[in-house]
Amino acid sequence: MGMVKVRFFGRFAEEIARSVEMPIECGMTVAGLREALASRFGADQLLGARVLAAVDDRIVHDDLVLLSGQAVDLLAPLSGG
Template sequence: MTITVRLKFFASLREKLGEGESLDLSAGSTVAAAREALRSRGGVHAESLAPGRAVRSALNQKMCAESAVLADGDELAFFPPVTGG
C-alpha cells in the first residue's frame, strides 16, 4: 500500500527545494524514510537534507522526531533551526 504525503519546505530549504510537493511512500514509512527518499534524488536534495545537517521537521504542524510514522494525507514540513536575536 502506498501513502501520499504533502511536503512543505521553509526558509533556506524553500529557496533551494521550492515551496513543496507531494511524495509517495510505502505505508508505515517514517519521517526519516521521507527524508531519505528526498536525499536519494541527489543534487540539491542530497546536499540540503544530508545526514548531520540541522533540519527540523513538523508533522501536521507539530514538531516531531524522525521516527514519527506517516499516514496518507499528512503534511510534513522541513525547515532549518530558527534562532532568535
C-alpha cells in the same frame, strides 16, 4: 502506498521547492521520507541533524511513522550572529 504533502521552509524553499507531493510506503518514517527527498532532489542538506520536521503542525522525531494525507514541514536550520 499513500501520499504526503511536503512543504519546505527557509533556504530549502529557495533551493528545492516550496512544496511537493511525495509518495510514501506503508510504515515510512520521517527519516525515510527525508532520505527519499534527498535522493530525489540531490539535496543531502535535508539529512542534517539540525533540520526540524513537523507533521500536521507539530514538531516530531524522525522515527514517527507517516500516514497518507499528512502535511510534513521541513525547516532549514537558522543561522546568524
